Amino acid sequence: MSPDLLRKTMRDTRASTIGWTGVLVAMVALQLSVFPVMRDAASDFQRLFDSYPDALKSMFNMDAGFGTPIGYLKTEVFSVTTPLILIGMLIGQASAATAAEEQHATMDLLLANPISRVQVVLTKALALLINLALAVAALTVTLVLGGVLAGMDLSPARLVGAAAVAAALAAPFGAIALAVGGVTGRRGLAAAAGIGIAVLTYLVASLAELADWLRPLRVISPFHLAAPADLLDGQPNPAGLTGVLLVTALLVVAAAVTLQHRDIRIS
Amino acid sequence: MIRTEKLGKSYGRVDALRDLDLRVEPGEIYGLLGPNGAGKTTTLRLLLDLIRPTAGTISIFGLDLATHSVAIRGRLGYLPGDLVLYPNLTGRQFLDLCTGLRGHRDPGPALRLAERFDLDLARKCGQLSKGNRQKLGVVQAFLHEPELVILDEPASGLDPVVQREFHNHLREYAHGGGTVLFSSHVLSEVEHVADRVGILLDGELAVQDRVDRLKANALRELEFTFAEPVSAQRFATLPGVREATADGTTVRCRVAGTVGELLREAAALPVLNVTSHEPDFEDIFLDYVEGKVHSHVA
Numbered sequence: 001m002s003p004d005l006l007r008k009t010m011r012d013t014r015a016s017t018i019g020w021t022g023v024l025v026a027m028v029a030l031q032l033s034v035f036p037v038m039r040d041a042a043s044d045f046q047r048l049f050d051s052y053p054d055a056l057k058s059m060f061n062m063d064a065g066f067g068t069p070i071g072y073l074k075t076e077v078f079s080v081t082t083p084l085i086l087i088g089m090l091i092g093q094a095s096a097a098t099a100a101e102e103q104h105a106t107m108d109l110l111l112a113n114p115i116s117r118v119q120v121v122l123t124k125a126l127a128l129l130i131n132l133a134l135a136v137a138a139l140t141v142t143l144v145l146g147g148v149l150a151g152m153d154l155s156p157a158r159l160v161g162a163a164a165v166a167a168a169l170a171a172p173f174g175a176i177a178l179a180v181g182g183v184t185g186r187r188g189l190a191a192a193a194g195i196g197i198a199v200l201t202y203l204v205a206s207l208a209e210l211a212d213w214l215r216p217l218r219v220i221s222p223f224h225l226a227a228p229a230d231l232l233d234g235q236p237n238p239a240g241l242t243g244v245l246l247v248t249a250l251l252v253v254a255a256a257v258t259l260q261h262r263d264i265r266i267s
Numbered sequence: 268m269i270r271t272e273k274l275g276k277s278y279g280r281v282d283a284l285r286d287l288d289l290r291v292e293p294g295e296i297y298g299l300l301g302p303n304g305a306g307k308t309t310t311l312r313l314l315l316d317l318i319r320p321t322a323g324t325i326s327i328f329g330l331d332l333a334t335h336s337v338a339i340r341g342r343l344g345y346l347p348g349d350l351v352l353y354p355n356l357t358g359r360q361f362l363d364l365c366t367g368l369r370g371h372r373d374p375g376p377a378l379r380l381a382e383r384f385d386l387d388l389a390r391k392c393g394q395l396s397k398g399n400r401q402k403l404g405v406v407q408a409f410l411h412e413p414e415l416v417i418l419d420e421p422a423s424g425l426d427p428v429v430q431r432e433f434h435n436h437l438r439e440y441a442h443g444g445g446t447v448l449f450s451s452h453v454l455s456e457v458e459h460v461a462d463r464v465g466i467l468l469d470g471e472l473a474v475q476d477r478v479d480r481l482k483a484n485a486l487r488e489l490e491f492t493f494a495e496p497v498s499a500q501r502f503a504t505l506p507g508v509r510e511a512t513a514d515g516t517t518v519r520c521r522v523a524g525t526v527g528e529l530l531r532e533a534a535a536l537p538v539l540n541v542t543s544h545e546p547d548f549e550d551i552f553l554d555y556v557e558g559k560v561h562s563h564v565a
Contacts (some may be wrong), residue, residue, distance in 0.1 A: 002367075002368060003367070004364055004368050005369030006366065008353075008364055012355075035488055048512055052536040080492065104351055105351040106351050106352070106353060108312070108317055108345075108347040108349075109345075109347055109350070109351070109352070109404075109407075110368075111315070111316075111317060111340075112315060112340060112345035112347070113340065113341075113368035114337045114338070114340045114341030114368070114369060114370070115337065115340075115368055116336070116337050148509075175561075197414075239534075240302070260318075261319075263317070263318040263319060263320060264312075266308075266312075266349065
C-alpha cells in the first residue's frame with residue numbers, strides 16, 4: 001500500500017465523492033421530509049397498493065406497507081435510488097482507477113516508481129473503499145437525523161446496517177469495473193461492464209418476483225444477496241453478504257493479477 | 268549496468284525487437300538511435316518492465332528484471348517518450364508525489380535542478396508549455412539521485428539554451444558515476460553527449476560502438492575536379508568506393524577504409540583539385556539506415 005498514491009487517488013476522486021454523496025444526502029433528506037405526508041395518507045395508499053399484484057409489491061419492496069417507517073424506507077430509499085447512486089459513484093471511480101492512468105498515458109510515469117502494479121490496484125481499491133465508507137457515513141447520519149425529524153421511530157442499528165449493506169451491494173459492481181479496467185486498460189469498457197452487469201442483475205432479482213423461471217438465477221444477483229431491506233426487516237442474509245464480499249475481493253485480486261501480467265498500453 | 272540477452276518483443280506476428288544484446292556500462296552515456304518504429308521506445312519500456320519480453324532476459328544492476336522489478340525501479344530514473352503529467356497537480360505537488368512514491372523525502376536535489384532549468388514549480392502541470400513539461404519530466408527522473416537514468420527523447424521540446432544546460436547536467440551526472448541510457452532523434456545531441464551509441468534498425472541492433480570509432484570508420488567523401496568531364500563509372504567499382512557521382516568535370520566518391528586505389532585511379536587523369544569532407548554524424552547515421560555501411564556491433 002502506498003500512502004502517497006492513496007492520497008493522490010483520494011484527491012483525484014474528491015469531487016466525484018462529494019458530488020455523488022451530496023446527491024445521495026439531498027435525495028434521502030427529500031424522501032424523508034415527505035414521509036409525514038405519506039404516513040398521514042397511509043390508508044389511502046394502502047388501498048391503492050393492496051390492488052397491486054403481490055409480485056409487483058414484492059418487486060419494489062412494498063410488502064411492508066408504505067405508511068410505516070420501515071416500509072417507506074424499503075420502498076423509497078433502499079429499493080432503487082440509494083443503491084443506484086452508490087453503484088454509479090463506484091463504477092465511475094473504479095473504471096478510472098487504472099484504466100484512465102493507461103488511457104491518459106500517466107501509468108508509465110507512475111510505474112517508473114518503485115511500486116508494484118498489485119500495489120497500485122490495491123491502493124486505488126482502498127481509496128474507493130474509503131470513498132464508499134464516507135458516502136455511507138453521510139447516508140447514515142442523514143437517515144438517523146432525518147428519521148428523527150420525520151418522526152420515524154427506527155433503530156439506529158438497523159439504519160446503520162441497511163446503509164452498510166447498500167455499500168456491500170454496490171461493491172461488486174465497482175470491482176467489476178476495476179477488473180475490466182485491469183484486463184483491458186479501457187475506461188469506457190470498464191464502465192460499460194459495471195453498468196451492464198448492474199442492470200442485468202437488478203433485472204434478474206426484480207423480475208424473478210414475476211417470472212418463476214428466473215427465481216433460481218437470483219443467487220447470482222447482489223440485489224438479492226445483499227438487499228438492504230433485509231436488514232431493515234431484521235433478517236440479515238449473512239451467507240449472501242459473505243458471497244457478495246467474497247466475489248468483490250476476488251474481482252479486485254483479478255484486477256491486480258491481470259494488470260501485473262500484461263503489457264501497459266500506450267494510448 | 269544494463270545487460271540484455273537475445274531480448275525480443277513481438278506483437279502478434281510483428282517483431283518489434285529481435286535478439287537485442289545491449290550492454291551499458293557503469294558511468295557511461297549511451298545513446299540509442301534509430302528511425303521511427305525501429306524499436307527504441309520498445310527497448311526502453313522493456314527495461315522499465317512496462318512491457319514484457321517475448322524472448323530473452325534483462326539484467327540491471329546485476330539483478331534479473333523479471334524478479335526484481337520494484338527494487339530495480341527504485342534505483343533508476345525514467346523519462347517516458349510521450350510524457351504526460353497529472354494536469355491538476357502543480358510542479359511542486361508532482362515532485363512531492365514522486366519523492367513520496369520513491370520514499371525519498373528530501374526534495375533538495377529536485378528543487379536545485381528545477382532552479383537550474385529555470386522551472387516554475389508553482390504552476391499546474393496542465394498549464395505548462397511542452398518545454399516546461401519536459402523540464403519537469405527530466406527533474407523527476409533525477410530527483411532521487413539515481414544510479415541510472417533511462418530517458419526517451421529527453422531533449423524533445425527543450426529550447427537550445429535549456430538543451431545545453433541539460434547536456435551539461437548529463438555530463439556532470441555521468442562524471443559523478445551515474446549511467447545514462449537515452450534515445451534521441453537529435454543526432455548532434457548524441458554525437459556531442461554520448462560515449463557510445465547503438466543504432467536500431469527494424470528491431471535489430473545494427474551498430475554499437477564508440478562515437479569516435481564510428482566517425483573514424485565512416486564513409487569519407489572525396490571530391491575531384493578534372494580538366495575534362497569524367498565518367499563516374501570508372502570509380503564506382505574500385506575497392507572501398509560505395510558511391511560515385513559525376514557532374515561535369517567534378518566527381519564525388521564516398522569511400523570506406525583506405526583511399527589509395529581511388530587516388531591512384533584519379534591520378535591517372537588530369538586532376539585539377541581534390542578536397543576531402545569529414546563525415547558528420549548525420550551522414551554516418553543515414554549510411555547505416557540506408558545500408559551503405561555494413562552493420563557491426565563492437
